Amino acid sequence: MTGVGGAVAADVLMSAVEGMARPLFVLDQQWRFSYINPAGARLLDRTVAELTGAVVWEEFPEAVGSPFEHHYRRVAETGRAAGFEAWFGPLGIWFQVDAFRTEAGLVVTYDDVTARREVERTREEAVTARELAAGEAEAAATAAELAGRHLMLLGDISQAMTSTSDTDEAVQRFAELVVPLLADWCLVSVVENGRRRDLGRAHADPAMAAAMHRYADLRATTNRASAPVPTALREGRPVVIQALTDEQVVAMTTPAARDALAPLQPTAVATFPLTARGEPFGAFTLVTGPERGAFTDAELRTAEIASRRAALALDNARLTTAQSRVAERLQRSLLSPPVQPDDLQLAVRYRPAVQDVSIGGDWYDAFLQPDGATVLVIGDVMGHDLEAAAVMGQLKTLVRAIAYDRQDAPADVMSRVDLAVVGLGVDTLATALVARVEQDDDDRVAGLRRVRWASAGHPLPLLLLADGEVVDLTGPVGPPLGIGWSGARADGLTVVPPGSTLLLFTDGLFERRTGDLDQGRERLRAAVRALAAEPLEELCDGLLAVLLADGAEDDVALLAVRAHPMDGGRPAVS
Secondary structure (H helix, E strand, C coil): CCCCCCCCCHHHHHHHCCCCCCCEEEECCCCEEEEECHHHHHHCCCCHHHHCCCEHHHHCHHHCCCHHHHHHHHHHHHCCCEEEEEEEHHHCEEEEEEEEEECCEEEEEEEECHHHHHHHHHHHHHHHHHHHHHHHHHCCCHHHHHHHHHHHHHHHHHHHHHCCCCHHHHHHHHHHHHCCCCCCEEEEEEEECCEEEEEEEEECCHHHHHHHHHHHHHHHHHCCCCCHHHHHHHHCCCEEECCCCHHHHHHHCCHHHHHHHHHHCCCEEEEEEEEECCEEEEEEEEEECCCCCCCCHHHHHHHHHHHHHHHHHHHHHHHHHHHHHHHHHHHHHHCCCCCCCCCEEEEEEEECCCCCCCCCCEEEEEEECCCCCEEEEEEEECCCCHHHHHHHHHHHHHHHHHHHHCCCCHHHHHHHHHHHHHHCCCCCCEEEEEEEEECCHHHHHHCCEEEEEEEEECCCCEEECCCCCEEECCCCEECCECCCCCCCCCCEEEEECCCCEEEEECHHHCCCCCCCHHHHHHHHHHHHHHCCCCCHHHHHHHHHHHHCCCCCCCCEEEEEEEECCCCCCCCCCC
16 A cells, blocks of 8 residues: 555554554564564464564574565565465464565564365365266266266356356256256245245256246245245255155145146155255255156255255355445445535546455545535555445545544644544554645635645645646655554645646556556556546546556545636536
């Protein structure tokens, strides 16, 4: 994150992160622990006193020659931050590590991801075992060939259902896969918000599909408590009826549903609950006809395994959908359209870095203060996921409330926000820039505006003048938010002539992991110059198209403000 390095004295930063939940230590140029927070010492099975002043390679000799040494030395030599995962045998821990160089030394934050790696290893072993079993089945006799087909089915279920996050599509794929290998027809039920729906439907005989749909349309609302699906959902166990009798059918359903079921001639029924995190949320039902008869032991075993795999895939799909809905709600509430003063035109853009998550840690904001001044905010919370978005929402609210409460200078707003972040225990580091578009009586007569801003470790804005010249605003850059900085912060001030455009942005717009910061900034300036004559909305779209042509490596937020002549008003937007 731009500006986090040299702007903050090492001792201040260390003091600020003392209470952080995430482990962190700092290594000086002699590879000594110049600082480690309590969380970091605990994860390394040491105390702060034991590690402070110790040489990392002497305290942890097993790290010599490991990925830890390789990455740490490369970051120290090149100044380019690194993120990696590595196993450390003496502690029996997989570490996820982020390292970056500062004037205070090499800063390392890390987490224990052993549990996640173990899950991944288990899954890989399961896939390997399945593929090996399938290969052996191909060379076996007829009985082994059938077992191989069942194993292949399980693999197909995993692949087909995990390749989509749409629940309806996933259950339909499942129903189509298990028919006809395990049954003549299949119905898959999902319970959402207390309502059961039969979503997945498949029949081996296309001529019977219409009859199956007629019955399925009635089944969810006509099943009695003794029917297989209600029983499986209530008791969380499979329900298998190898010889279905007329008396059982009568006891399980209504006359209308029985009439719809009759043409299907069910002989055997097996229902398996779909359970995730200890709670059934659905079930699938396999049915055979007279020609097929009862289920074999192999079919039932495979069906039970399939139920576990399907449940995991469907639960993941449900969680993904829920996460997307949360992200959409967050996006609507936190990244709302900006205020539009009469003589200023504002445009915003947001591009997340994480696929399938529509919001991250970057944000923008614009609102009017009681005195009529327009406040502009751009910020970047460390991280780009829903957790970062939640913290971003807290920060955005803090900045907005503090800036609105008193018409303080932006630097004073930053100081108050930083104190609130630390005092309220908002566990984060973030950069932000607050700008205030001001105009006194003399400026109003002259048709000018002034922008006063303060940066907490954030990239400074660009000013596009009416003649196409692009100006880098210069001024003081203070430390980021979240460290409880007690020193003074200072404002920058510039005149904004009529027809000019002020551009506020997060570093994801121009920074690249493999590129130079100055080169990235120059690419941004060049793109702004090339698009200078465009209307504001087209200017924003063009910048994203040019600068993010290869995709976004980080979240990107852009806030553009065009100062139209006060006597002419804002041009109509087409």
